[in-house]
Amino acid sequence: MELFLNLCVSGLTKGSVYALIALGYTMVYGIIALINFAHGEIYMIGAFTSLIFSMALGALGLSGWGLLFAVGFFAVAYCAMYGWTVEKIAYRPLRGQSRLAPLISAIGMSIFLQNYVQLVQTPNFLPFPDLIPDLGLKGGVSRYASQTQLAIVAATAVCMVALTLFIKKTRLGMAMRAVSQDPVMARLSGVNIDRVISATFVIGSMLAAVGGLLIGNYAHQTDFFTGFLAGMKAFTAAVLGGIGSIPGAVAGALILGFSESLAAGYISSDYEDVVAFVLLIAILTLRPEGIMGSATAQKV
Template sequence: MNSTYFIELFLGGLTRGSIYALIALGYTMVYGIIQLINFAHGEIYMIGAFTALIVSGALAFTGLDPVLIFLIAAVVAVVWSASYGITMEKIAYKPLRKAPRLSALISAIGMSMFLQNYVLLAQTSDFQPFPELIPDLAFLDPVSNIMNTTQFIILVTTAVVMILFTLLIRYTRIGKAMRATAQDKIMAQLVGINVNRVIMFTFLIGSSTAAIGGVLISSHVGQINFYIGFIAGIKAFVAAVLGGIGSIPGAVLGSFVLGLTESFGTGYISSDYEDVFAFAFLIIILIFRPSGLLGKPTKKKV
């Protein structure tokens, strides 16, 4: 009994952590390259979820197989979220490359408010039920009391995305360019890297992973509204900082640590203080490791 409860909490934590990781990746990548806390990143995740909801709603009458609808909705959500990410970068951040960093942060906050209210006005302020499109997988029946199908799919998808992502960063040309740009933007330009294109690509990838997160969590939780992005964005940001902002493995580790802390904290202590555990844990970690779990210590230079 007790061990089942433990495993249930553990898997719940992993699921949460996966979603945080998918969002935190975008945060940490953007931060690594242009040192911007992209406050509107959570909104991209929300737009991804909404697009999937709309597409699956519109396709529901065609009588297609639900799994096919889900896949189409997910792909459309990824494409549109990526487009939003790129457009956002062009409008709100690109003109601010040389501006003080806080100006870009405020611009991001403005963008976040704009997108939230845009979805609120164009769609609705109410919670929308997200259609159940994923059929229960038969082989999960024996463990259905501790893990359901969407959880399983979240874990598998996240793992696949993470692997693809690592491969992209490590072995492709654009991945190399991204690493170079993160290290030193001016030097990267000197060796012929089109920095603007790299930044655009970073937003594209970051937004796509966020959209995947959005679609997955919506089908797990079953309802969405225009405000989900803000909360999730803050949590993912906390996760990215916990792991050491700018570090990609750090963001993933931070997300899982955060997810597990929240899950065990609420499960064993009190659910009223869910967010307090996450934040208190963050403070403690940062007091002892001021640049996060895997972050490089900031160099002091004169």
């Protein structure tokens, strides 16, 4: 029982981080029907910038909550800029071409970013410090969940709520929904499609940055290749939930997180990474529109 609860908590934690990344995939897919392969790399860059700024700002004497939020700010800002620039360079010039061209460009961008970070930083694993200050939790929940885990779940929940509010309440959010449903009509009604697409990349990248910062704290290490597998799993989560659907992505991510943890705990940790793939094939075979999707999937 104890093991089961522990596994559930770690599944929830992982699922939360996958959800943060999966949202970027699902939003971009909802808007321009493109698998943004470079998204996993944005997440990796989020982890790297977090680490860099935590060390740089830490050396300047910042600590505690101040450090955490400063690091978060820089990571989110830089990832947003990366996301915006990547779209501008690798995808925008290809809009209106066959579906293969942007896909290849995306995979090229992903490889480029991976190797760029490897070359300018390091090919080795880097230790990641614990940035979340001591919350002083005792007894109760903390028997099963570390405070990092709780913080990750809480932060993810906050992001989800913020995103939902943004999509539902703001003009830009509404424009996004409009574009994802019918780009032609949206443009005719005066929506600036370019701006909406840029905004989608920026928001997706910001969420990925939060994911990168949190997972660094949780795994206590990072490397240039971390975005590859994480990105693939997050995409699986997005497909699982029905690609294009925001609640679907979150649900898919949680399911994936739980399945992975349980597989790692009860079968073998060697095959933890295989779970995502098996789920992906299974869902594509049995229910390609995803668990939350219907024939007309709810998009963004």
